[in-house]
Amino acid sequence: MTRKNFRTRTPLPRLSLPPWLSGSSRAADWSDNSIRYCYGNRFTEPGIDQDVAKPIIAFTHVRGHEYVSNFLNVDTLNFDSSDPAKDSNEGAQERLVCSHQVSLSKVSGVKLAAGPMSDIAISAGVDFGAKNTAFAAAPRKLMLGRTVKFSALVGWAELNLPCNKEENNNGIAGTRFKSIRPAASPTLGASRS
Template sequence: MDIKLSAIACATLLAFGASAAHASDWSDTSIGYRYGEHFGEPANSTPIAKHIFSFTHADGYKYGSNYFTVDMLKSDANDPENNSNGGAQEFYLVYNHQLSLAKTTGIKVAAGPLSDIALSTGFDLGTKNNAFASNARKIIVGPTAKFNAFGGWTDLSLMYYKETNNNGIVGKTVNFDAAYRIAGAWAFPIETGFIPLNFNGWFTYTGEKGKDGFGADTKPETWMDAFLMADVGSLAGKKNTVWAGVGYEYVKNKFGNDHATTAGANTSSVMGKVEWHF
């Protein structure tokens, strides 16, 4: 990670520490598991099954909110570990902080469905033990428009995006060009009269980020995960503890690889998912 990336990551962690020093207005922590059989990886034409275990925490405090999640992904043998016949393992961490304009300045921002505007900062850290040996370091910063409607919420962000990563095939670290990212996240409750449902997810659209480690031009990347979850814990009188449902992941030009020339650069996979909240 270069000096600029380190400085922004440290600043974000300091913001997290400062917010943690205050009592949270709300918090939610969960352990999750999801599974799908048609994930793609660039330069691999075979669909890949993955077991994905996650730990997620979100909280809100006086001036904003924090979001943290770490995934452990275990592929099947179609996505092998380097120098092994076993499936590769990947760890991926995401942290985001939102600083509320309304809460920090007292300025009234809400208008219609718009509830607030926030400054979002965050970073991703990832590593994988396949031959490519990715070592992702990403930072984002930019404004987020926050909306409340239909009993749920939606965030829409325009971000500055910067990434460095490792390319184990050519044996070098790649410092990608800065790019823009459009990002969104949502959660909407659905009342059925029998069991509470929730439709939630996120998407990102990341612009071209210059040359990759092979010298090829990168393409814009689209990534979306969406889930329809049922509060199955409520059937046993334990509301909002155990959720289960189905989801869908769609990726186009994964990691900036051109799907027209690179096999496996797209993903279209149905997933099963379960979460335990505590």
């Protein structure tokens, strides 16, 4: 798989967030944007017996200030003729993931740290996708829950405990799938100091 990263890291000391995002206008403390290109020719897809080639273009934006952090990721996946679009020789899939966290320690002014736990946040997000094949997958996920943040020797660690509401599609059977369920997802990250 070939991977190219184009990254910009820009401090934004005077950028104001809309009041509906943060409760009041606040300047962003940090921001990071990246555009990535990946290519692989050995991906697998449900119902496809052969390897599928995909070039993937992705844009990621993260931003935060004292109380809030935001994350946005948009992927465009272009499939080869091994996984064609309905009535076509080509296929494509797009996916959008967006999340928003509010630190309870910083908003309340009460330190919620204990042992390795450094903070608790309220998290909300969406995950939308579409694939224009006969199956016509179209996931729509809404997430709301809490995130426990941990101190780490290098970088950071989080445990997300959201409740997910998901709808999806099965174009072959002509049905929509709906579910509401709790979930847990650990996230680990390392940062350079």
